Amino acid sequence: MAYSNKVLDHYNNxxxxxxxxxxxxxxxxxxxxxxxxxxxxxxxxxxxxxRIVDAKFKTFGCGSAIASSSLATExxxxxxxxxxxxxxxxxxxxxxxxxxxxxxxxxxxxxxIKSAIAxxxxxRGTQIGGQA
Amino acid sequence: MSPCPQDAxxxxxxxxxxxxxxxxxxxxxxxxxSVAPETPPHLILDMELAWACADDDLQRNHRRFxxxxxxxFYATAAPAERELxxxxxxxxxxxxxxxxxxxxxxxxxxEHLGGPTxxxxxxxxxxxxxxxxxxxxxxxAHACGQSSDEDLDSLRRDLHxxxxxxxxxxxxxxxxxxxxxxxxxxEVRRLLNAARYIERSLEHAAxxxx
Numbered sequence: 001m002a003y004s005n006k007v008l009d010h011y012n013n014x015x016x017x018x019x020x021x022x023x024x025x026x027x028x029x030x031x032x033x034x035x036x037x038x039x040x041x042x043x044x045x046x047x048x049x050x051r052i053v054d055a056k057f058k059t060f061g062c063g064s065a066i067a068s069s070s071l072a073t074e075x076x077x078x079x080x081x082x083x084x085x086x087x088x089x090x091x092x093x094x095x096x097x098x099x100x101x102x103x104x105x106x107x108x109x110x111x112x113i114k115s116a117i118a119x120x121x122x123x124r125g126t127q128i129g130g131q132a
Numbered sequence: 133m134s135p136c137p138q139d140a141x142x143x144x145x146x147x148x149x150x151x152x153x154x155x156x157x158x159x160x161x162x163x164x165x166s167v168a169p170e171t172p173p174h175l176i177l178d179m180e181l182a183w184a185c186a187d188d189d190l191q192r193n194h195r196r197f198x199x200x201x202x203x204x205f206y207a208t209a210a211p212a213e214r215e216l217x218x219x220x221x222x223x224x225x226x227x228x229x230x231x232x233x234x235x236x237x238x239x240x241x242x243e244h245l246g247g248p249t250x251x252x253x254x255x256x257x258x259x260x261x262x263x264x265x266x267x268x269x270x271x272x273a274h275a276c277g278q279s280s281d282e283d284l285d286s287l288r289r290d291l292h293x294x295x296x297x298x299x300x301x302x303x304x305x306x307x308x309x310x311x312x313x314x315x316x317x318x319e320v321r322r323l324l325n326a327a328r329y330i331e332r333s334l335e336h337a338a339x340x341x342x
Contacts, residue, residue, distance in 0.1 A: 031258055031261040031262055031265060032261065033254075033256055033261050033264060033329065034254070035250045035254050035256070035324075035325035035328050035329070036250050036251075036328070037328075037332070038264075038328050038329045038331070038332025038333070040261055040264045040265055040268060040329070042265055058265070060264075060265070060268035060272070
């Protein structure tokens with residue numbers, strides 16, 4: 001199977017690889033996996049107010065999984081939580097020209113965004129004493 | 133093979149009416165038989181439909197049936213018969229592969245009982261996925277020379293222990309076989325999903341060591 005140039009670009013020069021301090025209250029961490037292939041993806045967001053000011057990822061998996069998560073971090077940086085939640089896997093598929101057998105990689109990236117945001121929201125909830 | 137009870141339907145050879153031990157060939161007259169598609173592996177190997185799968189019995193039946201269908205014995209036969217021997221040999225071997233391994237046998241039993249697929253049930257606990265991240269970190273660090281062979285060995289021992297633990301848990305849920313649709317099948321799916329991550333990391337560890 002041939003990867004598209006965009007996948008290769010993200011694979012060779014992944015954006016935003018790394019780790020944020022998950023102990024920080026304004027950092028949300030999402031880890032998701034694909035049981036069918038054993039891929040695992042960690043995506044973290046740093047939030048100020050309602051805006052995502054930084055995003056990092058670490059993915060162990062195929063080129064498409066790496067490219068999908070790299071693109072996802074690029075897209076959600078600077079977005080509000082609400083805008084980030086609206087990112088759809090189909091947009092990732094389109095941007096990276098993923099073939100049907102690799103669509104689950106884009107689903108994984110979308111799930112990772114949602115999971116990181118859910119973690120952040122849960123933290124913020126406890127932070128203000130459960131009054132949220 | 134146990135004698136056929138009077139009222140049960142017992143498969144017979146269409147050529148000599150002899151009782152069949154395997155649908156692949158007749159042990160009485162030696163005829164090769166064409167097998168219905170999707171014939172379950174335990175029927176092919178004359179084993180019980182169960183989680184328990186005695187290694188001795190499985191190997192004995194595999195060896196015995198192999199001698200009945202092996203293409204080497206049909207080297208001078210008509211092309212159609214030679215082809216059938218090859219086909220049945222392949223069926224026998226893939227049935228053996230399914231039953232011989234705890235994980236593939238569990239996967240087959242789960243499907244047979246209509247349990248959830250890895251598409252239907254894919255959520256894993258965060259703690260587990262975090263562990264999977266850690267395994268991958270160790271593997272990646274070793275691959276670029278940043279961690280010792282001892283670290284890799286200890287990870288491999290760990291992963292083998294985890295695999296064995298999963299197999300033991302599978303046995304607790306699959307013996308006796310649950311009813312189709314039973315909640316235990318969901319647990320089996322989750323265990324098999326976990327096993328997939330473990331296997332994948334073990335493969336990486338093996339590739340790194342080679």
